[in-house]
Amino acid sequence: EALGCEVVIEPLLIIEPDSGSPIDITGIQALIVTSRNALRALNANAHLQTLRSLPLFAVGDATGALAVDMGFQTVCPGTGEARDLPALIARTLPDRTGPVLHLAGDVLAFDLERPLREAGYSLRRQIIYRSRTARNFSPAVLALFQSGKIDSVLLMSPRTAHTYADLVNKMQLADISRNLVHFCLSERVCKALDTLPEPEMLSPRRPNMEEMLALIADTVAKKR
Known part of the structure; x- marks a missing residue:
């Protein structure tokens, strides 16, 4: 909106916190978070205060x-790509004696277990939220598509x-x-x-929000 664009938000993934299983933090020496959804789901967890004291490896700047x-x-923070996290962890976390806890969703974009195991780490994964995909565009957004306003x-x-x-x-x-x-x-x-x-399709040089916004700003400026 600061760039002069009218913004319409259409959630395509419905996120639901999974509070069914307690988090086993025994012996954990660090955390991995590959989505902000995991942090939001963690907000009401009883272990949050304890987990705050552990090193946290985040997928990207946001x-x-x-x-x-x-x-x-x-x-x-990492580069924005989950596949780059094992190298960051290996450079930053010399102690390989305790497990690293991945706070994850039920669907993984990239499985960290094998590269971390090859680097000498033990990975423990905890599903902390679940996601399901939208079945349709909302009537309001469908009308915007059909009228050429997007x-x-x-x-x-x-x-x-x-x-x-799939929905298109x-x-x-x-x-x-x-x-x-x-903009991808x-x-x-x-x-x-x-x-x-x-x-x-246009994508930024690095997968983070700052470069994405810069790309959008540059594209908008060229069209004016």
Whole structure:
């Protein structure tokens, strides 16, 4: 909105905290968080105060910033790609005696267990939230698509992009999508649109919100 754009928010993933299983923090020496949804789900957890004292490896700057806001004392943000976290952990966490706890959702974009095991770490995974995909666009957003009032779409994860593409095809919006600019957080997000007919896609040099906003600002300026 600060760039002069009218913004419409359409959730394509419905996030539900999973409070069914207690978190086993026995012997944990560090945390991994690959989504802000995990931190939000952790907010009401009884172990939050104890977990704040552990080093936390965040997938990217935005997740790291939220962890800092929530009171975590030592936060190490990554590049924005979960696949880069094992190398960051290996450089930062020399002690390999205790397990590392991954606070995760029920669907993994990237499985950290094998690369961490190869680096000498033991990974413990705790599902702390669950997600389900939207079945349709809302009537209001569908009307905006059909009237040509949407000119760009912002997609932040491969799963969200895949859901978007499925809904575009399901609701017969593929021809309309040809005229839209799709701002994708990374190349992996772009690849999730491969079922759409020749979509226009732009992605920032690094997968973080700051560079994404800079890309949008540059694109908007060129069109004025």
